[in-house]
Amino acid sequence: MENVWVFFTLLGQPEFWGILGVILLLTYFVMGHSANPEKKRVFKKALLFFVISVSISVLITQGLKYTFSHERPCIVCSPGDVECNYYCLDSPSFPSGHSALTFAGFTSLFFVLKRKRRMLPIFILPALTALSRVMLGVHFWQDIIVGSLIGISIPVIVHQLKDKWWDF
Numbered sequence: 001m002e003n004v005w006v007f008f009t010l011l012g013q014p015e016f017w018g019i020l021g022v023i024l025l026l027t028y029f030v031m032g033h034s035a036n037p038e039k040k041r042v043f044k045k046a047l048l049f050f051v052i053s054v055s056i057s058v059l060i061t062q063g064l065k066y067t068f069s070h071e072r073p074c075i076v077c078s079p080g081d082v083e084c085n086y087y088c089l090d091s092p093s094f095p096s097g098h099s100a101l102t103f104a105g106f107t108s109l110f111f112v113l114k115r116k117r118r119m120l121p122i123f124i125l126p127a128l129t130a131l132s133r134v135m136l137g138v139h140f141w142q143d144i145i146v147g148s149l150i151g152i153s154i155p156v157i158v159h160q161l162k163d164k165w166w167d168f
Contacts, residue, residue: 012098057104096147103151
């Protein structure tokens with residue numbers, strides 16, 4: 001069962017979302033002159049919304065991590081340790097960055113994709129990513145709850161403000 005939790009925790013890795021961002025950015029540039037100008041404009045707005053929402057979520061989460069500096073419920077492995085958790089990171093626990101990142105990414109996708117009702121079940125993935133952090137013993141429940149709330153709230157706020165303040 002541990003392998004299942006490792007899989008879901010990988011969805012919250014910054015590298016995963018960084019690669020996805022690069023793929024989306026490359027897609028935008030490859031569209032070039034061949035794409036319908038309206039489709040390209042819509043894609044650009046969606047890409048900016050995604051990048052802004054995810055970036056703000058990460059910045060807030062990292063700022064809170066180092067402001068509160070809560071210890072993790074696990075012991076980081078070092079040479080010669082027997083009683084340690086291989087998945088434990090040497091960084092503060094609160095709030096969960098994996099939870100914030102996956103919820104921010106999926107909430108952003110929810111707002112930019114047209115068929116919202118069909119998107120609702122996909123929120124199982126960030127929920128399982130958040131849960132995986134507790135199941136692997138690297139976060140407390142409050143870490144993933146607050147991280148998840150940050151990840152959902154920021155795209156909602158950015159979505160509310162984008163039409164009012166930004167014309168991109």
